[in-house]
Amino acid sequence: MLRTLFTGARDAVARVLIPDATATAKRAWSLRFIELAALADVILNVVPVVSDYLPWWLTLALLGGAWVARLLTQNKEAPVADQ
16 A cells, blocks of 8 residues: 555656656666765775775766766757646
């Protein structure tokens, strides 16, 4: 029952806030890069053993990738939600 309630609430919020949430999530590469950068930073700081295997510049590279992904998608005209 809770699963149905949460699924219905999630769908209602997605329809109100973001009309095409599925397509938006598929194209949100900058958000994915930012999440990976945060994960890499947490792993590097919490687990010192992993710092021997992951380079220190990984977080910076992922944030740079997010910046580039945002610039590439920003040039495209976003569809108007009312149309």
